[in-house]
Amino acid sequence: MTAAVVAATHPRADVVGVDAMPEHIAHAREFCTRAAIRNVTLHQADFGSPDLVALPRFEYIVAHGVYTWVSAAARADVRAFIDRHLKPGGLVYVSYNAMPGWAADLPLQRVLLELAAAGRGDSNARFAAAAEAVERMTDAGALALVASPLARSGLAERRKRIAGAYFPHEFLPAAWQPLYVTDVRNDFAQIGLEPIASATIRDNFDTYTLKARWRDALATVEEPNLRELLRDFFRSTPFRRDVFGRDVRVLEDAERRARIFALSFQLARPRDQVEYCMPTVAGEVGFDTAAAQHIVASLAGGPRRLEDIGDARFPPADLLANAVALCAADDVRPVASQAVPVENLNRTLAADAAAFPYRVSPHGTAIRIAAAPAGASEAEAHASSEGWARFFDVHGMGVPASGHAADGRSRA
Ligand SMILES: C[S@@+](CC[C@H](N)C(=O)[O-])C[C@H]1O[C@@H](n2cnc3c(N)ncnc32)[C@H](O)[C@@H]1O
Structure with a gap:
């Protein structure tokens, strides 16, 4: 679905999708045919397959929900693929289950795996039976499960909201193993990739995601990877969406600001549903300011560039800070300036x-x-x-x- 949407909204891009599972590739091909999306090529192949060697180099490589669901050997294949196929200046997005945020839920994953392995039927049926058994154990007060936020309520809540086929992929891969950010950064350093940012906009800002006391405790930690690891201990985040780059030019502040002002933004919800606050692990962050309201009002009629919604009442720094806050809250999204048919x-x-x-x-x-x-x-x-x-x-x-x-x- 990601490949299809990216291709449809970027008609000049060549999009390539790789997955080992024939059903996933067949499903994606059928969807792209129905939606008349022609700039996607889909390969049913293992990440380590020699068939992929002939692929060109890419500006962007995206691995969503893969890295901590596959074996160490498959992770090495993912890195070898990136090493071979990322252009200089290219960016890589890797999302993964992170430690220590997953720590309290590790026993839940293990018991689901063991119960499902002992069950009958296809993986959907085995997962459903395992999840129901876990719910009964949690209700009966099994201490290791009562200590797991996912077992206590998260799993049942997700099972109500998400289609069943998601769960075997999420919980039943035998090699499933959440990783610490330093492990992933060390892995990618081996192929010359540097950490750039989080694709979750709010996670890039300490003021949005760390309490003041946590920031004080981190004030003396200078080594960036160690600092990021300790940040994860304070936030206890279970999922990271990291962006890495190869030979990426770091922008000066002024150029970065100019590029953000030249970007278009779009509302992510109707204007009257914007709440001007976001709940984060650090608490509630409010930004109910005149500048934020001005941005939202200006976008109500459709996407516009930040530079085109300037107003003498608001210094550019104010507009920028409020646009970032709205994006961090996911009330507003940065989008492409040109519209394409969808x-x-x-x-x-x-x-x-x-x-x-x-x-x-x-x-x-x-x-x-x-x-x-x-x-x-x-x-x-x-x-x-x-x-x-x-x-x-x-x-x-x-x-x-x-x-x-x-x-x-x-x-x-
Ligand atoms: C959790 S799913 C994520 C799927 C997809 N990227 C998404 O975001 O919806 C992990 C995917 O990795 C694929 N996969 C696992 N090991 C692989 C390997 N060695 N080579 C290629 N694909 C693999 C599985 O078939 C599965 O579709």
Whole structure:
């Protein structure tokens, strides 16, 4: 799905997708055919397959949900692929389950794996039976599970929200192993890659994600990798989305600022649903400022460049800080300036909204939608989808399928 959306919204890009599992490749090919997406090539291949050697070098290489779900040998194959196929100046995105954020849930993963291995049926049936057994054990007070936030409530909550086929992929790979950030950084240093940033915008800012006392405790730690590891101990984050680069030129502050002002931004939800605050592990961060309200009001009619929504009332530094805060809260997204046609893609998604709960913007971002919550009154569902229907219309994202309201909480 990621490859398809990226390709559809970047028609001049050549997108290549690799996965070893034939069903995944067949599914993606069929989706791209239905949505008439032609600039994607999909390879059913192991990351270490010699068939991939002939691929060209890429500006971007993305491995989402792969690195800590595969064996050490497959991780080495992923690195060898990146080493061979990343252009100088190119960027790599790697997401992974992180330690120590996963520490309390490690016993849950092990017991799911063992129960599913002893079960019957296909992996979906074995996972479902294992999850139900774990729920019973947790209810009975099994101490190792009561200590696991995922066993206590997270797993049941995800099973209500996410289609069943996700779970065997998430929890049943035998080699599944969360890693510390320093392990991953050392791995990528071996192929000449440097850490650049987090793809989760808010995680790049200590003031959004660390309490003042945590920042004080880190003040004397200068070595960047050690500091990042200790940051993870304070935040206890279970999932990282790291961006690495090879021979990437570091921008001066002034150039970075100029580039952000030249970027276009788009609202990620209807204007009246922007709350001007975000809950983080450091507490609630509020930014209900005149500058933030001005940015949101300026974007209500569709994407605009930050430099075009300047206003004499607000110094540029204020606009910049508030635009970053809105992006960190995922109320606003940085997007491409040029619009491309996405009607086919949105029609294909809408035809199977249960499997593909997304609407794609002509400017290259996607908004997750969710079924109207059971028990919501008709008026509530209507009011909510009315706002979203208008939002999707204004943003060239089509009309949501009836009975579906955007899922403002998931902030996907
Ligand atoms: C957790 S899923 C993530 C899938 C996808 N990247 C996404 O974001 O939805 C991990 C994927 O890695 C694939 N995979 C695991 N080991 C692999 C290998 N050695 N070579 C190629 N693909 C592999 C699996 O088939 C599976 O689709």
